Amino acid sequence: xxxxxxxxxxxxxxxxxxxxxxxxxxxxxxxxxxxxxxxxxxxxxxxxxxxxxxxxxxxxxxxxxxxxxxxxxxxxxxxxxxxxxxxxxxxxxxxxxxxxxxxxxxxxxxxxxxxxxxxxxxxxxxxxxxxxxxxxxxxxxxxxxxxxxxxxxxxxxxxxxxxxxxxxxxxxxxxxxxxxxxxxxxxxxxxxxxxxxxxxxxxxxxxxxxxxxxxxxxxxxxxxxxxxxxxxxxxxxxxxxxxxxxxxxxxxxxxxxxxxxxxxxxxxxxxxxxxxxxxxxxxxxxxxxxxxxxxxxxxxxxxxxxx
Amino acid sequence: xxxxxxxxxxxxxxxxxxxxxxxxxxxxxxxxxxxxxxxxxxxxxxxxxxxxxxxxxxxxxxxxxxxxxxxxxxxxxxxxxxxxxxxxxxxxxxxxxxxxxxxxxxxxxxxxxxxxxxxxxxxxxxxxxxxxxxxxxxxxxxxxxxxxxxxxxxxxxxxxxxxxxxxxxxxxxxxxxxxxxxxxxxxxxxxxxxxxxxxxxxxxxxxxxxxxxxxxxxxxxxxxxxxxxxxxxxxxxxxxxxxxxxxxxxxxxxxxxxxxxxxxxxxxxxxxxxxxxxxxxxxxxxxxxxxxxxxxxxxxxxxxxxxxxxxxxxxxxxxxxxxxxxxxxxxxxxxxxxxxxxxxxxxxxxxxxxxxxxxxxxx
Numbered sequence: 001x002x003x004x005x006x007x008x009x010x011x012x013x014x015x016x017x018x019x020x021x022x023x024x025x026x027x028x029x030x031x032x033x034x035x036x037x038x039x040x041x042x043x044x045x046x047x048x049x050x051x052x053x054x055x056x057x058x059x060x061x062x063x064x065x066x067x068x069x070x071x072x073x074x075x076x077x078x079x080x081x082x083x084x085x086x087x088x089x090x091x092x093x094x095x096x097x098x099x100x101x102x103x104x105x106x107x108x109x110x111x112x113x114x115x116x117x118x119x120x121x122x123x124x125x126x127x128x129x130x131x132x133x134x135x136x137x138x139x140x141x142x143x144x145x146x147x148x149x150x151x152x153x154x155x156x157x158x159x160x161x162x163x164x165x166x167x168x169x170x171x172x173x174x175x176x177x178x179x180x181x182x183x184x185x186x187x188x189x190x191x192x193x194x195x196x197x198x199x200x201x202x203x204x205x206x207x208x209x210x211x212x213x214x215x216x217x218x219x220x221x222x223x224x225x226x227x228x229x230x231x232x233x234x235x236x237x238x239x240x241x242x243x244x245x246x247x248x249x250x251x252x253x254x255x256x257x258x259x260x261x262x263x264x265x266x267x268x269x270x271x272x273x274x275x276x277x278x279x280x281x282x283x284x285x286x287x288x289x290x291x292x293x294x295x296x297x298x299x300x301x302x303x304x305x306x307x
Numbered sequence: 308x309x310x311x312x313x314x315x316x317x318x319x320x321x322x323x324x325x326x327x328x329x330x331x332x333x334x335x336x337x338x339x340x341x342x343x344x345x346x347x348x349x350x351x352x353x354x355x356x357x358x359x360x361x362x363x364x365x366x367x368x369x370x371x372x373x374x375x376x377x378x379x380x381x382x383x384x385x386x387x388x389x390x391x392x393x394x395x396x397x398x399x400x401x402x403x404x405x406x407x408x409x410x411x412x413x414x415x416x417x418x419x420x421x422x423x424x425x426x427x428x429x430x431x432x433x434x435x436x437x438x439x440x441x442x443x444x445x446x447x448x449x450x451x452x453x454x455x456x457x458x459x460x461x462x463x464x465x466x467x468x469x470x471x472x473x474x475x476x477x478x479x480x481x482x483x484x485x486x487x488x489x490x491x492x493x494x495x496x497x498x499x500x501x502x503x504x505x506x507x508x509x510x511x512x513x514x515x516x517x518x519x520x521x522x523x524x525x526x527x528x529x530x531x532x533x534x535x536x537x538x539x540x541x542x543x544x545x546x547x548x549x550x551x552x553x554x555x556x557x558x559x560x561x562x563x564x565x566x567x568x569x570x571x572x573x574x575x576x577x578x579x580x581x582x583x584x585x586x587x588x589x590x591x592x593x594x595x596x597x598x599x600x601x602x603x604x605x606x607x608x609x610x611x612x613x614x615x616x617x618x619x620x621x622x623x624x625x626x627x628x629x630x631x632x633x634x635x636x637x638x639x640x641x642x643x644x645x646x647x648x649x650x651x652x653x654x655x656x657x658x659x660x661x662x663x664x665x666x667x668x669x670x
Contacts (some may be wrong), residue, residue, distance in 0.1 A: 015504050023516055030520030141650035143601055145608045145624055146642030149631045157632050245509060250605060254628065264512070265609055268519040276516060283509045 001299065008295070012288045019284040020070065020277060024063060027273050034080055034271040066277070076278035081270045087278035090263060095282075098259035100170050101251065102244045104179045109186035109240075114226075114233065116187070117194025121202060121229070122221065132191055139188030144247055148181040148254040165256040178255045182247050186240055193236055198229035227301070234298055238291040245283055376586075379662035386658020392651035396644070400462035407456045415452065415460040415618075431636055448626065448637055457618060458641050464619040465645065468533060469600040473592050475538025476599075480545025481588060485576050487546070488553030499550065502543050510540040511602065518611040526617040533612055537599050548591055552584040586663045593656035597649040604645060620645040 033055070041049070050056045054065060069075045076087035116132040123129055155177060156164035163174050201207060202225055210224045211217075249261030256262075260279060267275040380386050404415050431454075447454055487498040514536045523529040556562065557580065565575050604621030606612035613619040618626075620641045627638030 011504070015508070018504075019508060019513070022513060026513070026516050026520050137650060137653055138646075141597070141653055142646040143604055143608075143621075143624075143642070143649075145605070145621075145628070146638070146646060149628050149638050150642070153631060153635055245512070250608065253609065264515070268515055269610070271520070280509070280512055280516065283512055287509055 001296075004299075005292070005296065008292050012292065015288060016281065016284050017067070017071075020067070020281050021063075023277050023280045024066060027271075027276065028059065028062075034273055070277075070281065076281070077274035079267075079272055079275045081267075081272045081275075087274050090275060091260065091278060091282055094258055094260045094263050096170070097167060097257055098245075098248050098252070098261060101175065101178050101182055101257070101259065102248055104175065105183035105247075106186060106240065106244060108179060109183040109190055110233075112183075113187045113190025114194050114230065117191040118198055118221070118226065118229070120191065120195045121198035124199060129195075133195070136188040136191040139184045140192075142184070144181050144185065145250050145254060147184055148177070148251060151177050151181060152254075165254070167257045174255075178251045178257060181254070182244070182251045185243070185247065189236065189240070190233055193232040194229060197232040198225055201225050201228040204228070231298070231301065234294065234301060237297075238287075238294045241287060241290045245287070376659075376662040380658050383658040383661060385654045386662070389651035389654035389656075389658065392647060393655060396462060396648050396651075397466060400459050400466060403459035404456050404463075407453060407459070411453065415456040430634075431640075448634075454636065454640055457623060458620070458644055461618045461620045461623045461641060462644065462648070464530075464613055464617055465600050465603060465621070465648075468530070468537070468603045468613070468619065469596045471534050472537035472541065472599045472603070473595045475534055476542040476545060476595060477588070477592055479539065480542030481549050481581060481584070482577075483542065484546035484549030484551075485553050485581050485584070488550035489557055489572070489576050489580060491554075491557075495550070499547075502546055506543055511605075514540055514602075514606070515609070515611055518606060522611075523614075526614045529612070529614045530617065533603065533606070537602060541595060541599055541602075545588070545591055545595070548587050549581075549584050552587060553580050556580055556583055590656065590660040590663050593652065593659050597652040597656070600645070600652075601649060 047056075054062055057065075066077070069077065074088070076091075079085050079087055079090060082090060116136070120129040120132045152164045155162045162176055164177075166174060206228075207220060207225055210220045215224075245261070248259060249265060251257070252259040252262040253265060260282070263275065264279045266272070267279065380390075448457065483498065483502075487495045517536050518529075518532060521532060523532055553576075562575060562579060565579050570579070600620075603612055603619060604624070607619050607621030608625040610625065613622050615622075623641035624638055624645070627634070627636075627641060631638055
């Protein structure tokens with residue numbers, strides 16, 4: 001187990017460096033520069049800017065300097081557009097916003113998804129089954145940028161129940177609509193995964209044994225079936241996190257929340273190079289570490305898995 | 308199956324124990340067997356199917372994998388619903404804008420500039436003076452352009468992006484997976500390790516960086532960029548599926564025979580192995596289309612995807628959300644059309660999976 005974790009970490013670190021490098025190369029290969037706008041700058045000013053940001057140096061020195069400060073000091077530099085703010089402070093400020101929405105959405109999705117999926121599996125081919133699976137398909141098919149505004153239209157602009165946008169701290173009523181919007185897709189996926197996993201497990205021998213030794217149906221489901229049936233849901237956590245990150249980008253745009261995703265889009269539109277690299281690296285690190293955690297959790301849950 | 312039992316001119320169709328392997332349960336006469344049940348018990352099909360001959364009766368229509376799958380698909384009501392909706396929306400997207408143009412004079416990008424009164428957003432089924440009118444069933448947008456024509460034209464772009472990008476991912480994924488699976492050994496290990504690494508990357512984030520940095524000056528250029536970006540990040544699962552298929556196929560007799568007769572490796576991979584993986588590939592491709600369309604819409608919604616004057620459902624929704632409080636129809640129509648299409652495509656893909664490859668059911 002320890003060897004497995006070490007081996008995975010040894011793969012993870014170069015992967016993160018590769019992601020940063022890809023981003024850096026994309027930015028450098030792209031035509032134009034962050035300072036080039038509609039107007040052409042006077043040559044003297046352009047020269048000053050290039051010197052200030054080290055753009056007059058050859059590419060390998062620029063690359064080396066960026067990478068060195070990231071690896072050595074964990075420092076991604078200063079934002080080009082948010083003057084005087086370091087990338088690290090921007091990430092530290094915006095992360096709680098994204099994390100709050102993301103984690104709440106995932107918890108909600110787990111609760112609703114597992115419940116709906118289990119009911120569907122236990123009452124296979126019943127009305128409950130069809131209703132929850134149709135609902136799940138609907139959740140997968142409605143893009144979140146359509147669902148979000150429609151929820152706003154109903155609950156904020158027609159019923160005046162909930163605020164339509166903006167960050168109101170944690171916890172606040174402002175969180176309800178973004179979390180609902182974000183969790184819809186995961187609810188749907190988790191419900192489908194739970195149903196499939198449970199159906200398979202319910203047919204297995206050990207469930208028949210559990211039933212035949214006289215356990216109550218509740219015990220059979222909660223103690224035996226759920227544990228095996230939820231394995232696909234556990235392994236979905238990794239991809240879910242990746243989607244959750246992209247989902248927050250849209251949700252933060254719709255609801256005007258100052259999270260990582262919103263900053264990332266702004267940075268991409270502004271060509272704020274250090275901020276882009278910083279956020280991409282941060283997301284890659286989070287994602288890879290979470291994937292590692294999921295694999296470890298998997299080994300604990302399923303005794304058949306050996307690394 | 309190497310030794311076929313001799314054909315018998317036995318017209319009585321009784322069960323002949325001499326022709327079936329020992330242990331085969333007694334079966335009803337073949338013309339009373341439901342053809343579908345053969346696939347529930349393949350060993351029965353082998354035992355009985357070999358003795359079936361044309362002269363024994365009319366029930367020996369060859370059931371190919373495809374005809375069989377098609378019949379199973381037609382039994383699945385949701386899949387048929389999906390198929391019909393997808394077909395209707397595709398046809399409407401292709402011919403719709405032309406029909407609307409000839410019927411009402413509103414091309415998707417036609418702004419009624421002659422009359423300033425018309426350059427505003429009308430609700431659905433409403434004319435310039437608030438009366439009922441059939442001219443704009445989905446209303447108009449801020450510039451007075453017909454929403455229906457725009458939604459249909461947006462559908463053209465969305466479906467086009469979905470299909471072309473899926474083809475790109477198909478091309479990469481199938482070749483990659485087939486090569487890795489067939490060559491095997493260290494090469495396979497290395498290639499699949501790369502896929503594992505790519506899997507864990509926040510690819511959509513990298514795509515956003517790519518699209519924003521290389522933003523093309525022309526709408527067409529941006530579209531090509533979108534194909535490449537979307538196709539080149541969505542081939543990973545396809546590669547895994549094809550590799551798995553190839554691994555299970557590559558030691559079968561027909562491959563050994565091909566190798567023995569001196570067929571070159573690329574030819575074995577692409578002429579002998581790849582066609583045999585087609586079932587799962589088609590299923591997965593059908594499920595990839597809605598995913599890619601969703602990603603495209605997501606990118607267009609954020610302003611990185613399809614650029615004006617072209618419009619897709621995502622960019623129409625993005626325009627619509629600006630005016631959600633006053634003109635909700637600008638968002639609702641493209642959004643709901645898109646959701647309906649994705650819904651149907653997903654059902655169709657699920658149905659195809661059940662029909663073509665019942666074992667692949669993962670969820």
